[in-house]
Every structure is written in structure tokens, then in C-alpha cells.
Amino acid sequence: MPIATEIEDTDSIRESYFNQMLDRLENIPDNMSKILLFTKDLMPSMILNQITMHSKEMLTALPIHWDRLQI
Amino acid sequence: MKTTKTTVIGGGLSGLYAACYLAKKGVQVTLIEKNETLGGRARAFSEKGFSFDMGPSWYWMPELVDELFNDLGEKRENYFRLKQLEPSYRVFWKNGEFTDIPSNMSALENLFNELEENGSVKLRKFLKDAQVKYEIATKDFMQNPGLSWFELINWRALKNALKLDVFKSVESDVAKRFKSEKARAILNFPVLFLGEMPSRIPSLYTLMNYVDLELGTWYPEGGMHALVKALETIARKEGVEIITGKSAESFEMNESNISGIKVENAILKTEQVLASGDYHFIEQNLVPEKFRRYSPSYWNKRKLAPSCLIFYVGVSKKIPGLQHHNLFFDEDLTAHGKQIYENPSWPDKPLFYVSATSVTDSTTAPEGCENLFF
Numbered sequence: 001m002p003i004a005t006e007i008e009d010t011d012s013i014r015e016s017y018f019n020q021m022l023d024r025l026e027n028i029p030d031n032m033s034k035i036l037l038f039t040k041d042l043m044p045s046m047i048l049n050q051i052t053m054h055s056k057e058m059l060t061a062l063p064i065h066w067d068r069l070q071i
Numbered sequence: 072m073k074t075t076k077t078t079v080i081g082g083g084l085s086g087l088y089a090a091c092y093l094a095k096k097g098v099q100v101t102l103i104e105k106n107e108t109l110g111g112r113a114r115a116f117s118e119k120g121f122s123f124d125m126g127p128s129w130y131w132m133p134e135l136v137d138e139l140f141n142d143l144g145e146k147r148e149n150y151f152r153l154k155q156l157e158p159s160y161r162v163f164w165k166n167g168e169f170t171d172i173p174s175n176m177s178a179l180e181n182l183f184n185e186l187e188e189n190g191s192v193k194l195r196k197f198l199k200d201a202q203v204k205y206e207i208a209t210k211d212f213m214q215n216p217g218l219s220w221f222e223l224i225n226w227r228a229l230k231n232a233l234k235l236d237v238f239k240s241v242e243s244d245v246a247k248r249f250k251s252e253k254a255r256a257i258l259n260f261p262v263l264f265l266g267e268m269p270s271r272i273p274s275l276y277t278l279m280n281y282v283d284l285e286l287g288t289w290y291p292e293g294g295m296h297a298l299v300k301a302l303e304t305i306a307r308k309e310g311v312e313i314i315t316g317k318s319a320e321s322f323e324m325n326e327s328n329i330s331g332i333k334v335e336n337a338i339l340k341t342e343q344v345l346a347s348g349d350y351h352f353i354e355q356n357l358v359p360e361k362f363r364r365y366s367p368s369y370w371n372k373r374k375l376a377p378s379c380l381i382f383y384v385g386v387s388k389k390i391p392g393l394q395h396h397n398l399f400f401d402e403d404l405t406a407h408g409k410q411i412y413e414n415p416s417w418p419d420k421p422l423f424y425v426s427a428t429s430v431t432d433s434t435t436a437p438e439g440c441e442n443l444f445f
Contacts, residue, residue, distance in 0.1 A: 013417060017380055021423060021445050024399055040118075042125065042381040 014041055078103060078332055078341040080319050080357070083111020086347030087302040091143055093345070094309035101341070102311055103334060105318040109303050115296035120437035121385040123444055124295040128426045129156070129396065131282045133289045136298070143305055150301035152292045156431065159288045160396035162257060170253060171394065174287050187251040194284075197248055197258070201281035208278055244274035256400050266376025268408040290395065293434060319348075322357050332357075351375075377411055384443040385436065390427065393441070397425040 018041070075098050079090045082104030090102045108114050112126035130136065133153055140147040147153075158171035173179050183190030245258045259269040261279035291297040306313065314334075323331040323338055331338040346353040351370055354363055402420040410418040426444040429436035436442040 014380065017417075017421075018382060020420075021382065024401060024423075025425065025443075025445070036384060036386055039385070040116075040383045042383075 075099065075343060076101070076341050077343040077345060078339060079345045079347060080332070080353070081111060081347035082106070082109040082313070082315065083347060084113050084299065084302070086111070086345075087299065087306060088139060089345050089347060090311045090313075091302055091305045091309060094306065094311045095143055100306075100309075100311045101339065102306065102313050103317055103319055103332070103339070104313070104315045107316045109313070109315065110296060110299035113295050113299055115294060115299070116383075119385060121383075121440070121442045122294060122296075122435045123383045123442060124426075124428070125381070125383075127295050128428060128444065129288050129290045129295065130298075131279075131288065132286065140301075145305060147301070150304065151297035153289045154292055154431065155287045156290055156395050158394060159283070160398060161394040162253075162260075162398045163401050164253065165401050170257070172257065172284075176285065179284060183254060186254045187249060190249075190251070190254065193248055194254075197245075197277070198281055198285055201277045201279075202285070204275055205278035205281045208275070239274045240270050241272050241274050241277055242269040244277060245269070256404065259404070260398060260400075268412055270408075271412075288396065290428070290431065292432060294428060294432065319357055322359060324359055324362070327362070377415075382443075382445050384445070386441050386443065388439060388441070390441045390443075393425060393427045393430060393443075395426065395428060395430045395432075397427070399423045399425065 018039075077093055077098050077100050079086045079093070079100060079102040082102055086102060086104070087109060090100045094100045104111075106114060108116075110125075113124065114126070115122060115124050117123070137147045140150075155174055157174045159174045161169050161171050163169045170182070173182060180191035180194060183194040187193075241262050242259060245255050249255050249258065258277075258280055261283045262269050262272045262276045264279070265272055265276065293300075303313070317334050320333045320335065322329050322344065323333060329341065329344055331340045332344065333339075346357070351373075354365060355367065355370060400422055402422055404422060407418045407420065407422050410416050423445055427441050428444075429440065429442045
């Protein structure tokens with residue numbers, strides 16, 4: 001597999017995982033969507049390899065239009 | 072008088088430590104880091120009163136880190152305190168069930184007795200075998216420079232070759248010894264850090280279970296970044312020039328010797344380079360083509376460890392269901408592994424890790440809040 005396969009449609013991947021993680025975390029006690037104060041993420045620019053971390057601009061605030069972020 | 076101008080590329084933990092070590096030996100060192108802050112994958116960021124370690128959030132084998140400080144004539148405890156976590160971590164299973172992994176051995180043995188018949192006896196035997204591997208690995212292999220295969224051949228290693236279990240996998244070794252699915256999951260977990268499935272990793276690496284369960288999981292107070300800050304303080308004290316926010320773009324060569332590094336349209340003169348960035352990046356991007364050892368096609372055939380997507384989340388209340396470290400094993404490990412390693416793709420239902428350092432370290436989130444890393 002080429003080690004530099006660009007990830008397409010990163011936003012939908014991020015949103016889908018964010019929602020899934022929160023769903024699974026919500027097995028704990030609270031409705032997380034009501035208590036979120038702050039969110040950022042670190043998204044690899046390439047798929048499934050560790051050379052992705054070279055980008056300087058990778059810390060991104062999550063898009064506020066996601067349902068879970070409408071606090 | 073400092074001699075030999077050396078440039079270290081990369082301000083992660085290894086680059087920072089190398090810079091400290093060289094400066095201590097009298098070398099004139101400049102360290103260049105592309106990000107605005109030091110630490111590489113172990114760097115941190117803070118916002119709205121929350122602070123996050125962006126990568127690792129704990130470490131094993133603290134004596135090795137202490138030795139590194141000793142080699143610099145320093146004491147780790149003068150920079151940060153280490154805390155052993157109790158429990159070491161919490162494992163979540165399906166349906167919200169969970170198991171806390173205690174740091175205390177007798178409590179751990181009790182847990183394994185609850186998980187299966189004679190669990191403590193089996194665990195003791197398993198960890199005793201893992202300890203043999205750990206001792207051979209740390210005494211005979213880990214301290215070698217890795218310059219030759221002959222370093223791997225020594226009398227003790229040969230004498231204990233069969234005990235090293237290099238021909239069976241972690242998964243098969245664990246499955247042979249334990250029947251409980253939960254015990255198996257707990258013991259298969261540590262080798263996932265190696266970037267491969269337990270079914271493909273030699274049982275030699277059960278030495279990681281010994282490190283995990285017997286020697287403990289350690290957290291530097293203030294976060295993993297405390298280690299970075301300590302090394303930065305030492306580097307500056309030893310006279311290392313630190314340049315952040317600038318990327319190395321290529322090496323300038325004079326015949327076959329390096330003469331400088333191109334850094335954002337300027338040339339940084341240097342006599343030596345110690346490259347601490349990722350091997351692939353340095354070799355394919357900075358080294359002039361005629362001096363490269365490998366071709367792009369070689370690299371495309373390599374199997375590298377996977378990257379990951381990380382979320383940093385601040386919430387306005389405490390989450391009592393979480394410990395400092397939490398593993399979500401609430402989905403199928405085999406399916407997760409197949410999607411990552413056999414047919415590389417984003418897993419549908421991944422296993423994941425949640426760190427909430429604010430559970431044990433109140434300095435990492437505002438009062439009454441929790442910082443989540445998952």
C-alpha cells in the first residue's frame with residue numbers, strides 16, 4: 001500500500017467518529033452534548049501511517065455545525 | 072570552548088534529549104523545530120483553562136527516564152514528580168460493564184481469580200515468564216546501539232532463546248494459558264502499542280505485560296509535557312540554541328559533507344546534523360537524491376504503524392464514570408484489527424482510549440471540569 005494515500009472527505013470521518021465516541025462515552029452518566037465546552041481534533045492527512053504528523057497546521061477546532069456542538 | 076557546530080532537527084523527546092546530551096559533552100548545538108512549541112508528538116496545548124498532552128499521557132519503565140537524567144548530571148525529581156496510578160486503568164466491556172486494573176499485585180491476583188479458575192496462579196506463571204523476557208531484552212538488547220545483527224547474539228540470549236518465544240504469537244500464548252475472554256483481552260492489549268495485532272506479534276513482547284502489570288503505569292504530575300519542559304530547561308541551561316516555528320527543507324552538501332540546512336529560504340550553516348524527525352521524511356525530503364539510501368518504491372512497500380484521529384474535549388462537569396486512563400474494549404478487537412491492518416481502512420467500530428488526566432491532576436482542567444482525550 002502506498003504510504004501516502006490522501007484522506008478524502010475528512011470532515012465526515014471526523015464527525016462520524018466524534019458522534020460514535022460520544023455515544024459510547026454516554027454509556028457513562030451524562031448527556032455529553034449539553035456539557036461540551038471545548039473541542040479540537042488532530043486529524044491525520046494521510047491514511048493509516050505514521051508519517052502523517054508532519055503537517056504543521058493540524059490542530060483544528062471542530063466545525064460548530066455538528067449537532068453535538070450546538071451547546 | 073564549545074566545538075563542532077551540530078544541528079538537531081526535531082524538538083521531540085529524542086531530539087531534545089540528544090541536544091542536551093551533545094551540549095553537555097561540549098558540542099555547540101542548534102535545535103530546529105517546525106512547530107511553535109517543543110515536544111513533537113509529546114507536545115501540549117492549553118486553551119480556556121484546559122491543558123492537553125497531545126500524544127502520550129503516561130509512561131512505563133520510569134527507571135530508564137531517571138537514568139537519562141542521571142546521564143546529564145541531573146535528577147528527574149528536581150523537575151517533576153511521578154505518580155503511580157491506582158487503578159492503573161479501567162477497561163470498558165460491552166453493555167457498560169467495566170474492570171479496573173489494580174496496580175497492586177495481590178489485588179490483581181484477586182481480579183484474575185474472579186475472571187477464571189486458578190487465575191492468580193496462571194497470572195503469576197505468565198508474568199514470571201514475561202519477566203525473563205524483559206530482563207534479557209533490557210540487559211542484553213535495549214542498551215545496544217543497533218548497528219549490527221551480531222549485537223543480538225550473546226551467550227545469555229542464546230541460552231534463553233527458547234524462553235524468548237519468538238516463534239509463537241502473543242495471542243496464541245495468552246489463549247493457551249487463559250480461558251476468560253476478559254483476561255485474554257487485558258493481556259493482549261499492551262502489544263497493540265506496537266502497531267500490529269497480537270496474533271502477529273511474537274510472544275517475546277509479553278514482556279510488555281510484565282512492565283504494565285508488575286512495574287506499573289506512571290504519570291508525570293502536570294502531564295507528559297512536564298518531561299518536555301524539563302528537557303527544554305536543561306537544553307537552555309547547557310547553551311542549546313532553540314529555533315521553533317521553522318522547517319528544515321533540504322540539506323546543503325559540499326561534496327559528500329553537509330555544510331548547511333536550508334530553512335525557509337535561508338541557509339543555516341552546520342558541520343553535523345542529527346536528524347530526529349521521522350526517518351522517511353528526513354531520508355526522502357531533506358537528503359539530496361544521490362545520497363538517499365532508499366527509493367520511493369522501497370518506502371511504498373514498507374508497512375508503517377498506523378496513525379490516528381484524536382479529539383481533545385473539555386466538558387463543564389466531572390465525569391464520575393471515568394478513570395485517568397480508560398480503554399473501550401466494548402467492540403470486537405478482531406474486526407477492529409482486520410480493518411486497520413489487513414485491509415487498511417477506517418474501522419466501523421473501533422476500540423479506543425480515553426484519557427481524562429483531570430481525574431487525578433486538578434491542574435489540567437478548570438475546577439469542576441474534565442478534559443477528555445479520545
